[in-house]
Structure formats: C-alpha cells, structure tokens
Ligand code: GLN
C-alpha cells in the first residue's frame with residue numbers, strides 16, 4: 001500500500017464512521033479518535049516532543065511518525081523505536097513520551113484540527129478528543145535525571161492553548177480532554193498540576209470542555225476533578241457505580257455530567273432497565289440538560305461489530321443474544337436516549353422488552369449456570385489451596401526422583417512456530433489435510449524438537465507446544481464455558497490485534513487437555529519432560545470475562561479445571577509441571593489500596609491449580625515482561641518449586657529485589673532475551689549468572705532463556721541454547737570443585 005493509499009483509506013474510514021454515528025443519532029460525535037498507530041504518539045507529534053534521535057527524519061512527517069512508533073533501519077538510517085507500554089489496565093499499548101530536562105514543546109502537528117475540519121466539510125459537527133496535558137506528562141518518562149516531568153507543564157500549556165484556539169477558530173463547540181490519571185493515586189504535585197492546567201486552559205478558550213475519566217472511580221480525587229473549571233465531567237459508572245453519589249454531591253451547580261453506563265471494556269449487552277433507572281436518578285438531580293449518556297470509556301477495547309459474527313455453528317452463536325460489540329453499544333446509547341425522551345418510539349419499547357427478556361434469560365440459562373461447578377467451587381477448602389509440606393521437604397523428595405545437576409538447564413516451553421508449522425495448522429483448519437495428517441506432522445516436529453534438546457544436553461525438556469495456536473485459546477477451546485469469535489479483534493498495538501476468548505459460563509474441563517501431548521513427548525526421552533499449562537489468572541486476564549459474578553469466582557473455576565489437568569499429568573507420569581502466569585501482574589487494580597485483595601485471590605487461584613500433587617512432583621511457574629519487584633512477596637506465596645522469570649533485558653535488575661527479600665524457592669532468571677534474533681555470547685550469559693549467584697543460592701539457580709521461543713527461528717535458537725548449556729556447564733564445573 002502506498003502512503004497516499006494509506007491516507008485515503010484512513011479518510012474513508014473516518015467518513016464512514018462519522019456518517020454512521022450521525023445517522024444513528026449520536027449527539028457528540030468524537031473526532032481525532034482515529035490514529036495511524038497510537039493516540040499518545042499522535043499527541044507527542046502534536047506538541048512536538050520529538051526525541052532528538054529522529055531529527056534526521058523531520059522532513060517527512062509520516063515517516064517520522066512511524067519511525068518513532070517502530071524504529072527505522074533503511075538508507076543508512078538506524079533509529080530505535082520509542083518505548084511501548086500498557087495503557088492502564090487494558091491490553092492496549094501506547095508509545096511512551098520521552099522527556100528531557102530542557103524539553104520544549106511547539107505545535108508541530110494539527111491532526112486534531114485537520115480532522116475536525118474534515119468532518120465539518122462533510123457537514124458533521126464533531127467533538128475533538130485530546131489527551132489532557134497532565135495525563136500526557138504523566139504517561140511519559142524522564143530520560144534524564146534531575147527533574148520531574150510535571151515541571152514541564154508550564155512549557156506544555158501554551159501549546160495546548162494554541163491547539164484549543166485553533167479548534168475554536170475552526171468552529172468546534174465541545175472538546176473532550178481525557179484525563180484518566182484522575183482515577184489513580186495522585187501526589188500533591190499532580191493535584192496542583194491539575195488545578196493549574198485547567199485554570200490556564202479555561203482562561204484562554206471559550207470552548208466547552210469535557211474532562212473524561214475512566215477505568216476506575218475518582219474516589220479521593222472526586223472533589224479535585226469535580227471542581228476543575230470545565231463545563232462537563234465524564235465518569236465511568238461501569239467500573240465504579242458507587243462513585244455516583246459522591247460525584248453528584250461535589251459537582252458544582254451548572255456543570256454537566258457525562259455518565260458512562262455502557263461498558264467500554266467488556267462485550268456484554270447492557271442491562272437497559274438498570275441503566276434507565278440510573279440515568280433517571282441523575283436526571284432528577286441535575287436536570288436533563290446537564291446529563292450526557294455515554295460509553296464508560298472509548299470502545300477501542302472491545303471488538304468492532306457483532307454483525308461480523310456470521311457463522312451459525314460456532315461456540316459464539318448460542319450466546320450472541322447476550323453480546324454487544326462496539327457498534328451494538330452505539331445502538332444501546334441511542335436507544336437509551338430515545339427511551340428517555342417524552343415519547344419513545346414503539347420500536348424502542350419493543351427493543352427494551354427484548355433486552356429485558358435476554359437479560360432475564362441469561363440469569364437462569366443452563367448454558368451459563370452449571371450446578372456441579374458451583375457446588376465444587378463452594379467446597380474448596382483451605383487444604384486445597386496449599387501443598388501439604390514445606391518447600392524444603394518437597395525439594396528433597398523431588399531430588400530423589402529427578403537427580404538434577406547443579407544449575408539445571410531448561411526452556412520456557414515453546415520452540416519455533418515456523419512457517420511450516422503455521423501452514424499445517426491453517427491447512428488443517430481449512431480441511432485441506434486430515435486430523436491424522438496434521439497430528440502426524442506435529443508429532444514429527446515434536447520428536448525432532450525433543451531429540452534436539454537431548455543432543456544439546458538440556459536437562460529438563462519441553463515438547464515444544466507446536467500444537468498450540470495461542471497459550472490461552474488452546475485451553476479455552478477445550479474448556480466448557482468459553483466461546484470464540486470469528487472477528488472479535490481488539491488492538492494491542494499498531495496493527496497488532498488479539499482475539500480474546502469469551503468466558504460466558506461456569507468453567508469446567510470435560511476431558512484432559514494436554515496429557516496426550518505430554519505423555520507422547522515423555523515417551524521419547526528418559527530425561528524429565530515438563531508438562532505445560534497456562535495458569536488460571538492468565539487465562540482470566542486475557543479473556544473477556546463474564547460480569548455477572550466476581551472475577552475471583554470465575555478465576556477459581558478455571559483454577560479447578562487446571563488443577564484437574566495437573567493431577568492427570570501427574571498420574572500419567574509427568575514429574576515436572578509448569579503453570580505459566582505471565583499476566584499475573586496485569587491484573588493488578590489501578591489503585592494501590594486494592595492490590596492486596598487482588599493478589600490474595602490471584603495467588604490463591606494459582607495455588608488451587610498447583611497444589612493437588614504429591615511432594616515429588618515439581619511445580620514450575622513462569623512470568624515475563626513486567627515489573628515484579630513490588631509484588632515479589634506475593635509471588636513467593638505462590639510457592640511454586642521453581643519460577644522462571646524474565647530478567648535479561650534489564651541486565652538482571654530484577655535480582656536487586658532479592659538483596660532485601662530472600663526468595664524461598666528455586667529460580668531461573670532468564671539469561672538471554674528471546675525477543676531478539678541476537679545470539680548471546682557465553683561470556684554474557686556467565687556474567688549474568690555470576691550476578692545471579694550473588695543473590696540466589698547456587699543450588700537454587702536454574703539456567704533458561706527468559707521466555708518461550710515460538711517467535712524465533714531454529715537457527716538462532718539452536719545457537720543460543722547451545723551457548724546457554726555451555727555456560728551452565730562451566731558454572732557447574734566451577735561450583736562443584
Ligand atoms: N510456555 C509459554 C511459551 O513458552 C509461555 C509464554 C509466555 O510466557 N508468554 O510460549
């Protein structure tokens with residue numbers, strides 16, 4: 001696609017969406033919510049906060065933009081991308097602004113104004129959406145010591161003012177300014193920054209400003225947020241309905257309230273009757289003219305359109321009547337609007353009745369409610385949530401069975417998912433090869449992989465996970481209570497999307513899920529073969545979760561299903577079982593004071609899944625790509641016999657935490673970064689291992705890469721693992737003398 005085609009495609013999409021929103025009857029139609037990569041990066045470009053390494057690219061704005069997003073290596077240019085990180089508690093990733101002490105800002109790009117005008121030319125009045133100045137600064141990172149990024153506010157505000165003035169001149173009435181940080185814990189500096197920023201903006205524009213908050217309640221920031229000198233405040237009443245009274249009490253006379261009642265984070269149909277009650281309560285207090293009805297957050301985080309789920313014999317078909325994707329949510333909003341009017345149409349009343357029936361049906365449907373699961377969940381006892389003996393006792397029992405050497409080597413699970421492997425899967429899905437043929441190919445690949453590991457002299461082997469498309473989907477497809485969409489994509493970053501499963505009902509495991517593959521792989525070798533499972537918290541985190549019971553209850557149901565699998569693997573002779581929990585940190589609530597409660601049930605669920613085994617069965621877990629320092633004590637409470645954990649990108653920075661906290665069980669801090677094709681030197685690996693033994697007892701240290709190898713090619717994987725094994729051997733020799 002050429003640059004011109006890309007831009008035209010974008011324009012056509014915006015037109016289509018605006019026109020559809022207008023036809024649907026949405027009053028405040030957003031603009032500047034379209035992005036070629038990411039909205040935070042758009043803002044970075046708008047305010048000209050362009051890191052100097054991109055100076056050579058300034059002549060072509062689009063090239064500059066994509067170089068900032070993805071790095072660029074061509075025509076003698078070689079610049080790395082800006083960092084990317086998760087957007088609050090979503091799976092969307094934004095490009096992190098970089099600030100220096102002498103950072104200056106200029107109005108470098110006017111996309112917000114241009115898109116406003118573009119819509120205006122189509123005869124559509126829109127409400128431009130901007131990320132607010134305080135959130136923008138807080139989203140970024142200081143790239144030098146000696147200053148706090150909030151100190152840059154004075155330099156940033158004039159650019160925002162300029163931007164708002166241009167929007168005003170272009171004819172805008174309303175502007176939405178997103179300040180999601182208002183739902184987080186704020187220190188005094190941040191609070192002062194808020195007051196200062198909005199007083200300044202207020203003085204310089206006559207635009208109607210709406211501050212949008214989402215993903216949590218305002219809690220102790222309610223007064224601050226309510227009193228900011230703007231015309232309207234948006235709050236998320238799906239995540240935090242209990243905040244309403246407090247907000248109503250604090251809201252100054254004359255200010256409007258936008259209430260987010262349609263869930264922007266999940267895919268369930270709105271309970272319109274409940275929403276109507278809610279809205280009427282607000283209208284009674286404020287008067288209809290002061291109330292906006294809205295989605296709780298942007299609909300970026302839900303799939304696009306349920307109408308695209310057209311197949312009839314799918315797991316989704318029976319539950320479609322309970323779902324609403326982005327466009328259905330727009331319908332819900334306009335329906336609510338009509339139902340609140342003096343004379344709702346007959347059609348709207350009919351839809352309301354149908355909605356009532358669907359919601360009632362969902363409450364009792366046997367598709368969702370499984371009495372056996374409910375009974376089992378209620379019978380979980382304390383004894384089901386921990387191993388029977390201490391780690392030390394288990395360690396001795398495990399050593400007797402496993403006879404592992406000092407510094408045992410292993411990998412995290414997956415081996416390269418080559419083009420061939422993916423081609424087999426797609427052919428099998430399309431019916432071009434039979435199940436037998438597919439199975440045979442996978443078995444051959446597994447066999448090659450196991451033999452290669454033996455040759456490389458790895459101590460604890462894995463089967464390679466060739467049969468798995470995705471570490472959550474693979475399990476979800478085999479569990480009751482899960483459904484899958486055809487086109488339910490949500491953006492993760494750039495053009496990367498994920499298609500999360502939908503957990504709609506009580507979860508149970510009708511049959512073993514991995515025992516066949518694990519026992520097959522174990523039959524190929526006399527070395528221990530690790531069973532590989534995805535943990536309950538990760539399965540929960542990476543799915544759309546039912547909203548009719550607490551997440552902790554759903555998680556516990558998954559935990560019991562995983563527990564059964566763990567026990568079946570043990571029965572089948574598998575001596576080491578790894579339960580991956582890479583997403584455990586992602587589930588942390590946005591407010592610190594809620595962390596404890598979450599970690600409590602998350603750890604408990606992991607323990608339920610892992611504690612049904614005998615002492616001599618070794619349980620591993622794996623975590624990656626997030627900060628674990630501040631939750632390390634909880635991780636220790638998971639009591640896995642071994643944890644393999646990402647470390648190498650941060651040069652084992654993570655290990656510092658073990659200086660103050662003695663991690664009780666065995667650890668394999670990743671010794672090389674699998675996210676790059678680079679093959680590490682033995683020396684580098686040794687250096688990391690030497691660093692590690694300063695904090696971890698040598699007998700407790702494992703040697704492994706820092707994540708699964710599925711995205712790598714075989715060539716670099718072989719080379720890297722051979723180096724890793726040699727490094728472990730060297731350590732072994734040095735330490736056994
Ligand atoms: N066992 C999985 C793999 O190796 C773990 C993946 C992950 O941590 N994200 O692919």
Ligand code: ZN
Pocket residue numbers: 412582622623624706707708
């Ligand atoms: Zn990982």
